[in-house]
Amino acid sequence: MRSAHKSAGPAPHHVHLNPLRLIEILLQQEKHWLNAIPRPRAILLLALTQGLASLNLAALGTVAPALESHLHIGNVAYGLLSTASILTGAAAALPVGILGDRQQRVPLLTKLILLWALAMLLSGISPGYDWFLITQMLAGAAGVSVGPVIASLSGDLFPPSWRGRAFGLIVGGELLGAGIGMILAGTINTLSNWRMVFVALAAMAILLAVLLWKGMREPERDNMNKLAAQLTQESAEHAPETTVSGKQPKRYLIEDIRKKSIQPVRKRILAEDPTQWHWLRAARTILSIPSNVILITASSAGYFYFTGLLAFGILYLTQRFHINTMAASTLFVGAGLGGIGGVVASGWIADFLLRRGLITARVWVTGIAFLLTIPFFLLALHTNRQVLEFIWLFMGSAALGATNPTLDAARLDIMHSRLWGRAEGIRISLRYILEAAAPFAFGWVSTHFSESYCHLQHCGDGYGLRISFEIFTVLLLVATLLMLTAIFTYPRDVATALFSQQVQKPRKP
Numbered sequence: 001m002r003s004a005h006k007s008a009g010p011a012p013h014h015v016h017l018n019p020l021r022l023i024e025i026l027l028q029q030e031k032h033w034l035n036a037i038p039r040p041r042a043i044l045l046l047a048l049t050q051g052l053a054s055l056n057l058a059a060l061g062t063v064a065p066a067l068e069s070h071l072h073i074g075n076v077a078y079g080l081l082s083t084a085s086i087l088t089g090a091a092a093a094l095p096v097g098i099l100g101d102r103q104q105r106v107p108l109l110t111k112l113i114l115l116w117a118l119a120m121l122l123s124g125i126s127p128g129y130d131w132f133l134i135t136q137m138l139a140g141a142a143g144v145s146v147g148p149v150i151a152s153l154s155g156d157l158f159p160p161s162w163r164g165r166a167f168g169l170i171v172g173g174e175l176l177g178a179g180i181g182m183i184l185a186g187t188i189n190t191l192s193n194w195r196m197v198f199v200a201l202a203a204m205a206i207l208l209a210v211l212l213w214k215g216m217r218e219p220e221r222d223n224m225n226k227l228a229a230q231l232t233q234e235s236a237e238h239a240p241e242t243t244v245s246g247k248q249p250k251r252y253l254i255e256d257i258r259k260k261s262i263q264p265v266r267k268r269i270l271a272e273d274p275t276q277w278h279w280l281r282a283a284r285t286i287l288s289i290p291s292n293v294i295l296i297t298a299s300s301a302g303y304f305y306f307t308g309l310l311a312f313g314i315l316y317l318t319q320r321f322h323i324n325t326m327a328a329s330t331l332f333v334g335a336g337l338g339g340i341g342g343v344v345a346s347g348w349i350a351d352f353l354l355r356r357g358l359i360t361a362r363v364w365v366t367g368i369a370f371l372l373t374i375p376f377f378l379l380a381l382h383t384n385r386q387v388l389e390f391i392w393l394f395m396g397s398a399a400l401g402a403t404n405p406t407l408d409a410a411r412l413d414i415m416h417s418r419l420w421g422r423a424e425g426i427r428i429s430l431r432y433i434l435e436a437a438a439p440f441a442f443g444w445v446s447t448h449f450s451e452s453y454c455h456l457q458h459c460g461d462g463y464g465l466r467i468s469f470e471i472f473t474v475l476l477l478v479a480t481l482l483m484l485t486a487i488f489t490y491p492r493d494v495a496t497a498l499f500s501q502q503v504q505k506p507r508k509p
């Protein structure tokens with residue numbers, strides 16, 4: 001009885017620093033977490049919408065041989081399809097981010113999905129290459145620009161203590177979309193032709209738009225204002241709100257800032273509602289937040305490396321192990337499933353540590369994930385066995401995927417809620433501009449380290465791409481170091497955003 005009573009008491013402050021105890025607690029609370037996910041319908045719909053851009057790019061890659069044959073194009077013209085789609089989406093994310101801060105977001109998101117469906121349908125009936133290129137640019141504009149709207153919606157749907165978990169599931173939709181795109185496009189292309197692939201994608205998008213329109217209501221925009229008001233109300237400390245059961249509701253981020261007396265940066269506290277600000281003024285404010293610049297840079301570095309892997313991973317495996325494309329694709333997709341596990345696990349772990357009082361939990365989890373990615377990929381590049389290659393690629397994908405939900409949640413924490421859409425639009429534009437350059441950069445480096453330049457026996461096939469993958473792991477190291485600097489800026493930036501929320505009254509969208 002004494003031991004039972006002792007275990008039922010409050011956990012010691014240092015529990016979360018013990019790895020074995022942490023794993024034990026995670027396993028004990030797994031069932032409770034699965035049953036406590038808020039707004040599961042919203043998470044599912046947003047995850048499916050998040051996957052539109054990757055769904056299209058994956059379908060393009062799967063039907064590439066058929067497209068080149070029927071449209072009479074080569075590799076350069078085919079590559080232009082993906083590049084044009086990505087760059088158009090990067091440009092569209094900026095104005096859509098503005099609309100996301102000023103208009104109702106569910107109707108806006110529905111319109112973007114329908115626009116994407118129209119682009120897919122027009123792609124399926126394209127009479128020639130020029131037509132197809134234009135429709136893919138339209139698809140990129142609609143599919144990529146859903147990101148700022150989803151970020152803004154998620155910020156109001158989920159409180160700070162839940163955002164890591166919610167983003168873990170939503171970002172998982174992006175990876176899931178790529179997998180579904182490959183499987184669906186391959187199956188339909190085999191049974192019918194490449195045109196029916198895009199017609200089927202259009203039908204799926206129309207169904208998603210209907211489900212979103214009927215299944216999700218527009219959340220209130222003043223949720224963060226209500227939370228922030230607790231930060232300076234003296235009554236909140238002495239007479240906290242209680243639930244029916246008599247327990248005090250915990251606002252983890254808010255309470256930690258109050259208890260630890262974290263002060264905002266006074267000169268950056270907003271004195272007015274930024275909803276109607278000119279875009280340049282909003283951009284200056286967004287980029288003046290130190291933690292935001294750090295998080296954007298780290299995120300861009302991670303996505304740059306991920307895009308290089310996506311572009312040349314299958315080709316590297318075929319050269320390295322002398323296997324056909326189908327076997328290499330199976331190995332690569334299977335290893336990529338680790339990314340889905342990573343995005344779900346990291347969001348949960350970061351939120352758990354946040355509830356244990358570690359304000360910089362999301363920064364720490366992201367930094368450690370970036371750091372772990374480096375040895376996992378280096379081990380994968382230096383093995384001659386397919387089984388070990390798969391294991392290390394799986395672990396590396398999990399670590400790289402683990403950086404995304406925590407970064408997404410952290411960016412919302414440090415930003416005024418009426419700037420979420422524009423802040424995400426800026427980040428997405430920078431991300432996709434860099435992504436468009438990644439395949440060229442990886443390919444250019446690989447040509448300067450081809451097998452003919454290496455006379456050692458261990459070089460073997462795929463040497464150039466292996467060196468390219470190794471060199472660009474420097475980006476992951478840079479991202480790790482950046483996250484270490486964010487530890488010092490993140491708490492004050494969170495406090496500044498919360499103080500800015502309560503200065504002015506929110507306006508209705």
